[in-house]
Amino acid sequence: MxxxxxxxxxxxxxxxxxxxxxxxxxxxxxxxxxxxxxxxxxxxxxxxxxxxxxxxxxxxxxxxxxxxxxxxxxxxxxxxxxxLAPALDDPSRGTYYRWLFFGAGCIEPALLDEILKRPAPEQKTALGWGSYDDVLNALKTALGKGPYLLGDRFSAADVYVGSELRWGMMFGAPGLKGETLFEDYVARLNDRPALQRIEATAG
Ligand SMILES: N[C@@H](CCC(=O)N[C@@H](CS)C(=O)NCC(=O)O)C(=O)O
Missing domain, CATH: 3.40.30.10 (Glutaredoxin)
Structure with missing residues (x-):
């Protein structure tokens, strides 16, 4: 095969x-x-x-x-x-899963709330992502130590979470551009040769 x-x-x-x-x-x-x-x-x-x-x-x-x-x-x-992923028995695998799933379950819908200007529902506690502000605050905590989500180690979680942040910045989601923590993180990711290669072919 x-x-x-x-x-x-x-x-x-x-x-x-x-x-x-x-x-x-x-x-x-x-x-x-x-x-x-x-x-x-x-x-x-x-x-x-x-x-x-x-x-x-x-x-x-x-x-x-x-x-x-x-x-x-x-x-x-x-x-x-x-x-790009911690070993199965490495405790940082938990942190890795945490932010990967946070990306899909929280960052993505919160960003779409903002980008599509979706009206906030009355029953907010049922929203798994809480609110856009809660999501950004959690991310600030996650990236506070840096330089990556797993500290010194770049991982696949950065590829996904970083892509979401880059995407949010591209669509003008509030609280991202001009926020040094996010700007610096995305700048570090933009330096990755793998990302530069695919950007060069995107047209
Ligand atoms: N939950 C999916 C969403 C994928 C998605 O919505 N992709 C869009 C492009 S960014 C798409 O294929 N849209 C075409 C359509 O729905 O007609 C994922 O995370 O991969």
Whole structure:
């Protein structure tokens, strides 16, 4: 079985986050471009892989993986030589999981609240992400020691959380640009050669 990762991709999407990770781990991969305008992500052949009709989606060693955070975590484990995930018995694995899941479960919906200007619901305690301000405050605590979420160690959690922050900054979510802690963190990530490589090809 080939070790090549088949990567369904469109540069104007969250697929860029997975693309960065593919470059970080040095995985052999083949890009299958998906044209949103032509509706290729809603074609039956693509829906058979990802019933959500969304990117990113990868196929590796015969298994489909969807959801950006899952793809990033999967690649960290599939290519352990890159050293982007703490070992299973390393206590920092807990911190690593914590921020990866926080990225998908809290940062992502909180950012969308702001970017899409979604009205706040009355029953806030049922929201898993609390509020946008709570999420930013938690992130400030997480990054306070730095330089990365696991301290000195860069990990796949930074690829995902950092991608979310970069994305939030791009769409003008409040409280990110001009906040030194976030600006410095994103600047450190922007220095990663793997990220620079994929940015250079994004067009
Ligand atoms: N929960 C998914 C969201 C993926 C997602 O919404 N991708 C967007 C692009 S950024 C997409 O494919 N949209 C196409 C559509 O829904 O029609 C993840 O984290 O990967």
């Amino acid at each position: 080939t070790d090549e990762v088949v990567f369904y991709h469109n540069p104007r999407s969250r697929a860029q986050m997975a693309h960065w990770m593919l470059e970080e781990v040095g995985a052999p991969y083949r890009i299958v471009p998906i044209d949103f305008g032509k509706g290729e992500h809603k074609a039956p052949s693509f829906l058979a892989l990802n019933p959500m009709g969304k990117l990113p989606t990868i196929v590796h060693r015969g298994t489909v993986v969807t959801e950006t955070a899952a793809i990033i975590a999967y690649l960290a484990d599939a290519y352990p030589q890159a050293g």
